[in-house]
Amino acid sequence: MDFILDRIDNKIEFFQAYDLKTLERQINDQIDNNKALLLDVYAIQHNIVFDPNAGKMLYSAVVHFKVKSS
Numbered sequence: 001m002d003f004i005l006d007r008i009d010n011k012i013e014f015f016q017a018y019d020l021k022t023l024e025r026q027i028n029d030q031i032d033n034n035k036a037l038l039l040d041v042y043a044i045q046h047n048i049v050f051d052p053n054a055g056k057m058l059y060s061a062v063v064h065f066k067v068k069s070s
Helices: 020-035
Strands: 010-017 039-051 056-067
Touching: 010 020, 020 039, 020 056
Parallel strands: none
Antiparallel strands: 010 056, 039 056
């Protein structure tokens, strides 16, 4: 039985919420989780659209995590 450990170098995660506080909390929680994997935030993109089904603005973000630089 072989046991192989591979390190994650890049990770992209998607988030969405109907208010900015929830979106920010989701991103901050995941930043803390990814610190254990030695990943830092490399880039963030965000977007806001109107969701006609909910009648609210929908906030979304894409966060690119990369391995920490020494």
